[in-house]
Amino acid sequence: MQSFIFKNKNLITFLSAILITTAFISKWTVDNLYLFTWSLVIATVIGALPIALQAYQVIRIKVVSIDVLVTIAVIGAFLIQNYEESAIVTFLFLFGAYLEQRTLKHTRSAIKELTDMAPxxxxxxxxxxxxxxxxxxxxxxxxxxxxxxxxxxxVxxxxxxxxxxxxxxxxxxxxxxxxxxxxxxxxxxxxxxxxxxxxxxxxVGEDTTFGRIIDLVEEAQDSKSQVEKFIDRFSKYYTPVVLILAFVVWIITNNIELAITILVLGCPGALVIGVPVSNVAGIGNGARHGVLLKGSEVITEFSKVNSMVFDKTGTLTVGDPSVSETIYYTEDSAMVLSYLASIERESDHPLAKAILNELGEIELHNVENTEVVKGGGIVANINGQRIAVGNISLMEKEDVTLSDNVMADIDRLIKKGNSLVLTSVDGKLKLLIGIRDQIRSGVKKELSRLKKMGVKNLIMLSGDNQGAVDVISRELGLSEAYGDMLPEDKSAYINKLQSEGQIVAFIGDGVNDSPSLALANVGIAMGSGTDVAIETSDLVLMNSDFSRLTHALGLTKATSRNMKQNIVIALGVVLVLFTGLLFSGWVSMSVGMLVHELSILVVILNGMRLLGYKL
The missing domain is CATH 2.70.150.10 (Calcium-transporting ATPase, cytoplasmic transduction domain A)
Known part of the structure; x- marks a missing residue:
């Protein structure tokens, strides 16, 4: 019987509306009080059934919910033969629940969109x-x-x-x-x-990146922030207080209708639903924009961040070194480049890869007597000539003379943050190449936006040399930048910031920086859904697009504001209703329930605005 009633809750709401409409039409047109009364009685009885059953179920687990308050109020109004109030209150409560159900489905649209994409x-x-x-x-x-x-x-x-x-x-x-x-x-x-x-x-299956994303979004939307947990505790004690207050008012004033009205006005529905709907909508918006917020708590914490610490390689930079400048000290550049490519194909070093990518299709030669010089480069013979490819120390070992002009070029490239690859033929320098990891497109603009959004400190920590770190720091206008740092050094620095009262977000690639991601108040991983990024961080930027970071910060700030707005709306409505009840005659039980349900709809619609949020 219970399952039948709950299953047909919407039908009961519809029948209740028809009965109430019939009652008032019969009274206003033909003044048929018999039909008027019995239509309202039947509407009250069928409308109260699902509410009373829900109240009974929560009382069994020793909880006093909104359903309990409404059930007592409806029974009281029915007993004093105030059938108009009892029927209207049950209908409005059921209709409000229907609207909640419909609108909440929209806030969970991100999950539906994701599951619809599943193969x-x-x-x-x-x-x-x-x-x-x-x-x-x-x-x-x-x-x-x-x-x-x-x-x-x-898959x-x-x-x-x-x-x-x-x-x-x-x-x-x-x-x-x-x-x-x-x-x-x-x-x-x-x-x-x-x-x-x-x-x-x-x-395959749930182990795919797509399956894990769906699981993460579902878990995040079902999680509760500290604010939600507080409101749950507040409601747990608030509703019994309202019940006791109504009983005391009845004893003192002997006015049961006033006591019943207090029960209806005190329902904390908008307060209970307002914060969750904001969180769910915010997480849904993030999921559609390649931002995975792993739980409601992340929203609150990230919205307060005032220091952001960035890894360099793969975060502020592309993570794929490329040739930035090539300087020739010979007229036969084609020959030197072909020698260079022939030797570099023997190496798996990232700098060799960058050079080969730059040279593309080129003539290659047979390489003989290859010798790898640890920490220096490669020396080999091609067509009877001795070719050396590597750094300055290798050139010095090969007795290659570096003129003042060459040293000036070397200093200039180093100051720009380049790694150097020099090429000599038979002891004479022929070629100097500068290679550097390129800054991500649009990073400088996004960092400027982060500052405007309230992030005071923008800090870079890198394992790269301090010279390269300083160059990038100057280009991007960072607050601080430190090079030659091991993972444990980065963690220690984050600890230091936190001890100074800073709320820190760490942004890294989710692989080498997992200790820092875990330690920061908010760990943010760049990367297209790698295992470590998803597991370790609190927030994942799925496409490594730096602009998603500013979207994520703006979204969490907007969600946090939205939660506060909904709390103010919910408490404000209750305050206005109680003030109207005490100091004027315009607040009745049915008016109170109508305003109560409208306030629930308002906080839901306010939360749903986050679905369309854009920075």
Whole structure:
């Protein structure tokens, strides 16, 4: 019986509305008091059933909820034969619950959008080399899968053949298609816009990046902040106080209608729902913009941050060194470049990779007698000539003369934060290359916006040399910058800031900096959904787009303000109603319930504004 009543709660609300409408039409048109009275009686009885059953269930676990207050108020009004009030109050309470249910669904729209993106099937290769369609839950690690144009990638995996462009908005929040070719990583829930790919499954089911994102957003939306926990405790004691107050008023004044009205006016519905709806909407907005807020507590903490500490490589910089300047000391530059490329292909050093990327397709030579000089570079023979590629110390070891002009060039490149690669042929310097990690596009602008948003200290900590760190710090206008720091040095510095009363956010790549991410008040990981980033941090910028950081800060500040607004609205409405009850005659039980339900709708709509938040 209970399940039937709860299942048909909306139908009961609709019938109650029809009965109340019928009652007043019969009274105003034909003055039929018999139909008027019995319509209201029936409306009260059927409308009170789901409310009373809910009240009974919470009383069994020793909780006095809003349902208990309304049930007592309705029974009291019914007993004193105030059927108009009892019927209207039950209808408004049920209709308010219906509106809450409908509007709260919108605030959880991020989850629905994510789950709608989830792939349902996959094309799996079988023994004869053909592909058959199977349920995505039946895909196992190591399976070979085919993804066609317009299809969703079913699992996380690696491309083994084919080429195409994938829309990774479901993972990164960025709709610009990404080129995928052999050995590229692909993620479940992303869409192949053109081309055909064969992939091997690496992670399946809930272990995919997409599955983990859904889990994180669900957990975050279901989590509670300190404010919510306080309001829960407040409501636990507040509702019994209202009940006792109404009883005392009845004993003193002998006015049961006044006591019943106090029960209705004291319902803390808007207060209870206002903060959660703000949090849920804020987290939902973040999820749609590539910002994963891992819980309601992060919102409160991040909105108060006044110091941000950044890792350098992969955070403020791209993390992929590239050639910034090339200086020739010979007229035969083509020959020197071909010698350089031939030797650098023997190395797996990041600087060698940067040089080869810069040179592209070029003539290569056979390299003989290769010698790797630890901490210096490489020496080898090409076409009977001795070629040395490396740093200044290697040149000194090879007795290469560095003129005043060369030293001036070297000093200038070092001051710009470059790492140096020098090339000599038979003891004579032919080429000087400066290589540096490039600053992320738009970082300087975003750092300026962070300052305007109230972040007082912008600090960089890096394991790179102090010279390179100083160069980037000057370019970006940072408050402080420290180089040559190990992970434990970074953690110690964050501890120092916190001991000085600073609320610190640390932004890193989520791999080498996990101690700092865990220690900071808010740990923020840059990266496209890496395991360590998701597990260690409090907030993840899924597409490594630095502008998402300012969006995240603005969003948490807006969400925090929204929560406070909803608390003021909820308490203000209760205060106004009680003032109206004590000092004027305009507040009745039904008016109180109407205003009460409207206040719930107002705080929900106010919270829903966050779904459309843009910085």
């Amino acid at each position: 349902e099937s996959a094309l799996k290769m079988i023994e004869n080399g053909e592909f058959i369609e199977i349920d995505v839950d039946d895909v196992n690690e190591g399976d070979l899968l085919l993804v066609k144009t317009g299809a969703k990638v079913p 996380d995996g690696r491309v083994i053949s084919g080429e195409g462009y994938i829309n990774e908005a479901s993972i990164t929040g960025e709709s610009l298609p990404v080129d995928k070719e052999k050995d590229s990583m692909v993620y479940a829930g992303t869409i192949l816009e053109n081309g055909t790919l064969q992939i091997v499954a690496d992670r």
